[in-house]
Amino acid sequence: MQAVETPHKKLENKLIQKKNMIGLSEKELYDSILELKIPEKKASMRTKQLWSWIYCHGKKDFSEMSNIDKVFRSNLKNNFSLERLKIEQKEKSLDGTIKYLFSLNDDSKIETVFIPEKKRSTLCISSQVGCTLNCSFCHTGTQKLVRNLTSEEIVGQLIAVYDDIEHWENSKKTNDGLSNFQIITNIVFMGMGEPLLNYSEVKKAVMILMNDKGLDFSRRRITLSTAGVVPYIKKAHDELGCMIAISLHATEDKTRNILVPLNKKWPIDAIIKTLKDDLKLRNSERITFEYVMLKDVNDTEFDAKRLVKIIQGLPSKINLIPFNQWVGSGYERSPQKKIQAFSQIIRKAGFPSPVRAPRGEDIMAACGQLKSSTIKKRLNNA
Ligand code: SF4
Numbered sequence: 001m002q003a004v005e006t007p008h009k010k011l012e013n014k015l016i017q018k019k020n021m022i023g024l025s026e027k028e029l030y031d032s033i034l035e036l037k038i039p040e041k042k043a044s045m046r047t048k049q050l051w052s053w054i055y056c057h058g059k060k061d062f063s064e065m066s067n068i069d070k071v072f073r074s075n076l077k078n079n080f081s082l083e084r085l086k087i088e089q090k091e092k093s094l095d096g097t098i099k100y101l102f103s104l105n106d107d108s109k110i111e112t113v114f115i116p117e118k119k120r121s122t123l124c125i126s127s128q129v130g131c132t133l134n135c136s137f138c139h140t141g142t143q144k145l146v147r148n149l150t151s152e153e154i155v156g157q158l159i160a161v162y163d164d165i166e167h168w169e170n171s172k173k174t175n176d177g178l179s180n181f182q183i184i185t186n187i188v189f190m191g192m193g194e195p196l197l198n199y200s201e202v203k204k205a206v207m208i209l210m211n212d213k214g215l216d217f218s219r220r221r222i223t224l225s226t227a228g229v230v231p232y233i234k235k236a237h238d239e240l241g242c243m244i245a246i247s248l249h250a251t252e253d254k255t256r257n258i259l260v261p262l263n264k265k266w267p268i269d270a271i272i273k274t275l276k277d278d279l280k281l282r283n284s285e286r287i288t289f290e291y292v293m294l295k296d297v298n299d300t301e302f303d304a305k306r307l308v309k310i311i312q313g314l315p316s317k318i319n320l321i322p323f324n325q326w327v328g329s330g331y332e333r334s335p336q337k338k339i340q341a342f343s344q345i346i347r348k349a350g351f352p353s354p355v356r357a358p359r360g361e362d363i364m365a366a367c368g369q370l371k372s373s374t375i376k377k378r379l380n381n382a
Contacts, residue, residue, distance in 0.1 A: 017081075017105070018078075018079060018080050018081040019032060019079070019080050019081070020080070020081050020082065020083050020152050021050065021054060021080050021081070021082055022054060022082060022083070022084075022152055022155055022156055022159055023150060023151040023152025023153070023154070023155045023156060023204070023205065023208065024151075024152075025151075025204055025207060025208065026047060026051065026211065029047050029050060029051065030043055030044065030047040032080070033046050033047060033050070035079075036072075036075055036076075036079065038072075046068065046072070048213070049065065049067055049068055050065070050068075050076075051211070051213055051214050052213065052214065053065045054082065054214070055208075055211070055213075055214030055215045056213075056214060057168060058159065058162055058163065058167070058168035059082065060082050060084070060163075061082070062074075062076040062077045062080075062082070063077070084156065084159060084160050084163060085102040085103070085104065085153065085156045085157060085159075085160040086102060086103045086104075087100055087101070087102060087103075087160065087164065088101045088102060088103040088109060089101040090164070091360075091363035092363070093359065093360035093361070093362050093363045094362055095359055095360065096115075096116045097113060097114065097115050097116070097359045097360030097363065098113070098114040098161075098164075098165075099111060099112075099113050099114075099360060099363050100112045100113070100114070100157075100160070100161065100164075102156075102157065102160065104129070104153060108129040108146050108147065109129070110126040110129055110149065110153070110157070110191070110192055111126060111191055111192055112124065112125050112126060112157040112160075112161060112191060113191065113360065114161050114165065114184070115359050115360075120185040120186055121183060121184050121185055121186070122184070122185070122186040122187070122188055123157070123158060123161060123184045123186070123187050123188070124188050124190050124191050125154060125157045125158065125187060125188070125189060125191050126149065126154075126157065126191035126192035126193050127148070127149055127154060127189050127191070127192070127193040127194070127195040127198050127201075127202050128145060128146075128147070128148050128149055128192060128193025128194065128197070128198055129145070129146035129147050129148075129149065129192065129193070130143040130144050130145040130146050130192065130193070131143070131145055131192060131193050131194060132144075132145040132194070132197070133194050133197075133227050133260070133261065133262050134261055135227065135247070135249075135259060135260050135261070136258055136259055136261075136329075136330075136331075137249070137259055137292055137294060137323065137329060137331050139326050139329070140192045140193070143192075145193075148193075148197075148198040148201055149193070149198065149201060150201055151201045151202075151204035151205040151208065154201060154202065154205035155205050155208050155209065155215075158184070158187065158209070158215070161184070162184070167183065167184070170183070171183060185221060186221045186222075186223070187209060187217055187221065187222045187223070188222075188223045188225060188245075189202065189222075189223065189224045189225055190223070190225040190245075190290075194226060194227055194229060194262075195224050195225070195226065196224065196226045196229035196232035196233070196236060197229060199232050199235070199236070202224070203236075203239060203240060206222060206224075206240050206242060207240075209222060210222065210240075210242070219240065219241040219242045219243070220242075220243060221243075222240075222242040222243065223242065223243040223244070223245050223288065224236055224240070224242060224243070224244055224245070225245040225246075225247055225290060226244065226245070226246060226247065227247045227260050227262045228246060228247070228260065228262055228263065228266045228270075228271045229262070229266070230266040230270050230271060230274050233271070233274050233275070233278070233279070234274060234278040234279060237279050243285075243288065244279075244287060244288070245287075245288040245289070245290055245319075246271060246275070246287065246288070246289050246290065247260060247290045248268070248271075248289045248290065248291055248307075249290070249291055249292050249294075249298060250263075250268075250297075250298045250303075251268070251298070251303045251306040251307045251310060252268070252306065253267045253268055255297065255298055256268060259292075259294075259297070259298070268310065272310060272311075272314070275287055275314055276313065276314055281315060285315065286314075286315035286316055286317050287311075287314060287315065287316050287317075288316070288317050288318075288319055289307075289311065289316060289317070289318045289319065290319050290321060291307070291318055291319065291320050291321065292321045292323050293320055293321060293322055293323055293333065293334035293338070293339050293342065294323050294331045294332070294333075294334060295323075295331070295332040295333060295334045295335065295338075296332075297331065299334040299338050299339070299342055301341065301342070301345060303342070304341075304342045304345035304346055305345060307346065308345065308346060308349040308351070311351065316351050317351065317352045317353070317354075318343075318346050318351055318352070318353040319353075319354060319356055320339055320342060320343055320353060320354070320355045320356065321356045322334070322336075322339060322355065322356065322358050324358065324361070339355055340355070343355055
């Protein structure tokens with residue numbers, strides 16, 4: 001039986017909380033080690049060793065870091081931690097999708113979803129606790145924003161999932177990464193929150209994810225999905241170089257104002273203008289547009305044609321997402337026939353338009369649902 005943490009114990013634990021090394025930038029890690037009063041040259045070597053132990057080997061315990069001397073290991077242990085996010089709940093779908101509800105140190109809850117496919121696996125991570133943007137079709141939008149996540153909590157989602165799917169052990173066994181579906185190939189910031197409204201911590205986390213001496217995700221395998229925070233689109237593209245996805249969901253402002261209220265501040269024209277005029281897209285780079293298919297709201301032939309007009313001249317891909325229904329949303333999923341017809345119009349105009357296969361429908365697949373249901377259960381049991 002799991003020991004119950006009393007409020008007294010919780011407070012005690014908080015007071016003795018050590019600095020977590022996960023989520024520190026390379027420079028911060030180096031500076032933290034310097035505080036242990038070792039020469040700069042040695043600190044630089046220790047930083048490299050620690051980075052590799054943490055992000056290539058997933059070590060949770062300093063005592064296992066065999067190329068670091070015993071005295072320094074115990075010094076590290078006394079001052080730092082490699083603490084993981086706590087899995088509060090885990091739901092596995094029949095299709096292999098795993099949805100995690102993590103509990104953070106202040107008892108906030110966030111969701112992360114692992115989506116294995118044949119040739120790739122994607123991790124959908126959160127950037128905030130809740131969200132301020134209130135997109136009317138999104139379950140997370142019904143939860144108020146509690147706070148931004150730190151880079152420790154953003155990178156921590158990947159580390160905790162890696163632990164859970166036994167990535168550290170398995171990755172050593174396979175040479176060709178793609179044959180093992182447990183290896184996460186892509187990271188998308190499409191969980192709870194708007195990543196560009198938590199830009200500095202997201203940026204720090206992305207730099208850690210892309211660091212080629214550790215987790216080593218290429219910029220092409222990380223996607224920041226934004227509802228359209230225009231001033232940060234160019235900044236994120238220039239500074240991080242990772243992929244940008246726009247949650248478009250409508251082809252004219254009147255409908256988009258309802259679906260994505262942020263549109264009142266930065267309407268469709270403003271988003272498209274910054275994509276066309278400000279981003280210097282590399283060869284073969286394209287912008288992804290996410291488009292949730294809502295019955296009788298945004299799924300007409302006319303919408304599809306208008307969408308083609310909007311993206312004309314912009315290398316684009318349109319992901320069509322069949323809506324994951326949730327009680328009280330007031331929306332329904334568009335019929336499959338209509339989704340296919342919509343896709344065909346876009347494809348005919350020369351833009352890829354894949355229809356995303358619904359995943360994890362048996363495990364409350366809509367973003368934010370698992371968190372809401374857990375809170376509801378708690379209140380009922382109180
Ligand atoms: S769709 Fe994204 S930006 Fe909109 S409310 Fe949901 S989490 Fe926030």
